[in-house]
Structure formats: C-alpha cells, structure tokens
Amino acid sequence: MELNTRISGDQLIKLKQDVETYNLKRFGNKKADQKNNEVSKDAFLRLLTTQMSKQDPMNPMQNHEVMAQMAQFSALEQMVSMNKGVGGLSDGIARMQAQNLLGRDVQYADPVTQRVERGTVTRLSFGEDGKTLVQVGAREVKVSDIVSVEAPAAFRPSPLRP
Numbered sequence: 001m002e003l004n005t006r007i008s009g010d011q012l013i014k015l016k017q018d019v020e021t022y023n024l025k026r027f028g029n030k031k032a033d034q035k036n037n038e039v040s041k042d043a044f045l046r047l048l049t050t051q052m053s054k055q056d057p058m059n060p061m062q063n064h065e066v067m068a069q070m071a072q073f074s075a076l077e078q079m080v081s082m083n084k085g086v087g088g089l090s091d092g093i094a095r096m097q098a099q100n101l102l103g104r105d106v107q108y109a110d111p112v113t114q115r116v117e118r119g120t121v122t123r124l125s126f127g128e129d130g131k132t133l134v135q136v137g138a139r140e141v142k143v144s145d146i147v148s149v150e151a152p153a154a155f156r157p158s159p160l161r162p
Contacts, residue, residue, distance in 0.1 A: 044073050091130055098124050098132040098143055105150040106134070108141045116147060 048069065055061050101121045110117050123135035133140045 041073075041077070094132055094143070095124075095126065098134065101134055101143070101146070101149060103152050105152060106136060106141075106146050107148045108136060108145045109147055110139075111145060120152070 048066070052061060052066075102124065103121065105118065105120050107116050107118050109115075117136070117139075119136035119139070121134045121136055125133045125135070125140065127133060132143045134143060134146070135141075
C-alpha cells in the first residue's frame with residue numbers, strides 16, 4: 001500500500017482557506033489574534049499532536065526532534081513568565097519612585113502648550129494602563145513628563161551671604 005503525502009496546488013489553496021476560516025471563527029479577526037500573541041500550552045500540544053498524526057509513517061519524526069520542540073516551548077514559556085515578573089517589578093519600582101515626589105516641587109513639560117510648567121506634587125494616581133500620574137496644582141501630569149524635581153522650599157538651603 002502506497003501512501004500519497006503530496007498535496008496539489010488546489011488542495012493547498014483549499015487548506016489555506018480552511019485554516020483562515022477556522023482562525024476567523026476562533027479569533028474573530030487577525031488583530032484579535034495579534035493582541036494575544038502568546039501560545040498556550042494546550043495549543044502547542046494540539047499542534048504537536050496534529051504534526052505527529054500527519055507525519056509520513058515511512059519517515060516519522062525522531063524522538064530528539066520532539067524533545068527539542070518541547071524544550072524550546074518550555075524555554076519560551078519560562079521567558080514569558082519571567083518577562084511578566086520583571087514587568088510587575090518595574091511597575092512596583094515606578095510606584096515607589098513616584099511616592100518620593102509627594103510634596104516636591106517639579107517642573108514638567110505640558111504636552112498641550114509645549115511649555116515647561118512648575119508646581120508642587122500633592123497627589124498620586126495610577127491609571128488603568130499602569131501609568132503613574134501626579135497632581136500638580138489642578139493638573140494631572142504623567143511622571144514621564146516631569147523634567148526636574150526640587151526639594152520643597154522649606155528644605156532648600158538659604159543662599160550664602162558674604
């Protein structure tokens with residue numbers, strides 16, 4: 001019995017269309033899939049199972065190839081996990097640094113007027129996007145827009161007099 005493992009051009013086009021239809025049903029559109037670019041363990045195992053079930057029985061995948069793929073996926077999964085941890089650590093550090101701005105005089109670049117404004121930080125807030133905002137006068141300012149920080153006037157040394 002001979003097993004035909006070749007696919008014609010028409011069959012390839014049909015297969016691509018079927019995959020595209022499946023992806024549209026599963027993810028809604030391409031952008032939704034791009035937003036969540038992580039491959040889950042279940043998806044990886046389904047892909048590996050499909051790959052093994054569709055392989056040529058006369059030339060099967062070698063054990064070391066399967067192990068290499070699983071090791072690569074495991075390493076990728078660990079890097080993604082570590083990246084999330086570092087991101088959380090970075091957010092925590094940014095919040096701690098922002099707390100040090102309370103009561104300080106700052107200068108910030110106004111994104112609307114492009115002028116440098118001055119004021120005292122009176123409050124902190126944390127946006128849904130993870131960005132830290134400080135209250136300077138009546139304005140909420142992104143920490144990234146602050147260009148300089150000074151000690152409050154009460155803590156500044158008085159100028160030396162001759």
